[in-house]
Amino acid sequence: MDAISRLKLLSDQMTFEPDAERRPGCFAAPQPAPARHPDDLCVHPAQMPGGKQILLLKTLLTSACERDCFYCPFRAGRDFRRATFQPEEFASLFSGLAHSGAAEGVFLSSGLAGGGVRSQDQLLDTADILRNKLGFRGYIHLKIMPGAEKAQVERAMQLANRVSVNLESPNTERLAKLAPHKVFLEELLRPLRWVDEIRRSTPPDKSWNGRWPSTVTQFVAGGADESDLELLTTTAWLHQNVSLKRAYFSAFHPIPDTPLENKAEVDPLREHRLYQASFLLRDYGFDLEELPFTGEGNLPLPADPKLAWAQVNLAEKPLEINRANRHDLLRIPGIGPKSADAILQARRQSKLRDLSALKKLGILAERAAPFLLLDGKRAAYQMSFPA
Numbered sequence: 521m522d523a524i525s526r527l528k529l530l531s532d533q534m535t536f537e538p539d540a541e542r543r544p545g546c547f548a549a550p551q552p553a554p555a556r557h558p559d560d561l562c563v564h565p566a567q568m569p570g571g572k573q574i575l576l577l578k579t580l581l582t583s584a585c586e587r588d589c590f591y592c593p594f595r596a597g598r599d600f601r602r603a604t605f606q607p608e609e610f611a612s613l614f615s616g617l618a619h620s621g622a623a624e625g626v627f628l629s630s631g632l633a634g635g636g637v638r639s640q641d642q643l644l645d646t647a648d649i650l651r652n653k654l655g656f657r658g659y660i661h662l663k664i665m666p667g668a669e670k671a672q673v674e675r676a677m678q679l680a681n682r683v684s685v686n687l688e689s690p691n692t693e694r695l696a697k698l699a700p701h702k703v704f705l706e707e708l709l710r711p712l713r714w715v716d717e718i719r720r721s722t723p724p725d726k727s728w729n730g731r732w733p734s735t736v737t738q739f740v741a742g743g744a745d746e747s748d749l750e751l752l753t754t755t756a757w758l759h760q761n762v763s764l765k766r767a768y769f770s771a772f773h774p775i776p777d778t779p780l781e782n783k784a785e786v787d788p789l790r791e792h793r794l795y796q797a798s799f800l801l802r803d804y805g806f807d808l809e810e811l812p813f814t815g816e817g818n819l820p821l822p823a824d825p826k827l828a829w830a831q832v833n834l835a836e837k838p839l840e841i842n843r844a845n846r847h848d849l850l851r852i853p854g855i856g857p858k859s860a861d862a863i864l865q866a867r868r869q870s871k872l873r874d875l876s877a878l879k880k881l882g883i884l885a886e887r888a889a890p891f892l893l894l895d896g897k898r899a900a901y902q903m904s905f906p907a
């Protein structure tokens with residue numbers, strides 16, 4: 521197979537892998553639509569930290585793998601067409617795509633072939649050639665492989681804009697149901713701790729951008745029958761203890777010819793609720809105990825968790841928008857971190873007396889109205905809002 525055909529095969533196969541920049545892969549209800557390079561490569565628009573959008577090539581260096589994770593399309597022994605790149609070959613191919621403008625960044629992962637250390641070395645060598653031989657200064661997201669060594673993690677951090685370790689499940693017991701040969705604490709959690717240790721103890725390499733990369737992880741939601749509470753407990757711990765930038769949730773989807781092929785698909789709405797809840801924990805000052813879990817520890821699918829909280833806690837005790845502190849403003853549906861700051865700033869000038877003043881600040885006023893007072897009064901149209 522020629523190089524472009526292999527890259528097409530690998531980047532298409534990577535669409536099975538949950539995304540760590542933005543959701544869709546090429547075939548999973550893309551929104552916005554992916555770009556198709558003239559050679560039919562799958563390159564999709566991805567949101568960078570800071571909001572810039574780039575064309576991201578998401579691919580594996582090899583789809584060969586010696587492990588047998590139950591949910592994974594790349595598991596050893598599964599019959600499908602595999603492909604492999606050597607570092608030099610991939611780096612020069614990608615460099616050509618970058619020069620032509622067909623791709624502006626790369627998310628590079630790999631199957632495990634020859635152990636975690638060797639597989640990580642292949643990824644590192646590729647990134648090193650891109651950065652130091654071919655002068656690529658664009659976005660690189662590198663996967664940290666299970667079993668990688670600390671020095672390799674540090675090297676990945678020197679080369680990449682983002683590194684990720686996929687935890688897949690929230691704890692050891694759940695991981696055993698998905699990937700019996702992955703070791704949760706030693707192979708997955710420990711590298712995340714190393715990233716945080718290195719970030720805290722060592723100044724970043726000044727050779728290219730002088731910043732340590734952000735760290736993300738990914739969970740297969742529902743793959744091990746875990747609850748949302750388990751997933752979010754681990755997520756909250758990661759935010760607090762290893763400076764995790766973000767957790768990604770991918771609703772379990774059965775892959776043919778794997779041990780979980782007959783397991784029911786998980787409703788994608790569950791992903792959405794998990795994202796909403798994780799943002800409440802990370803950015804809105806919510807505690808786990810405040811989230812509206814069911815008795816089984818799951819978020820109700822029909823309810824936005826922030827709205828559900830507000831209906832219980834604020835509907836009868838609305839907050840005065842002109843006096844509430846930032847923490848309380850963030851509790852009001854329709855008000856996010858930026859709009860809370862805008863309210864704090866605006867009310868230094870004058871009192872906020874009507875919904876149009878809130879709309880001008882970018883607030884979803886209709887959503888917020890039932891839960892606030894404007895200079896002591898409820899918003900006029902709120903009478904028609906269901907209790």
Ligand code: SF4
Nearest residue numbers: 585587589592594595
């Ligand atoms: S190690 Fe990774 S690529 Fe290999 S089977 Fe497990 S999840 Fe899939």
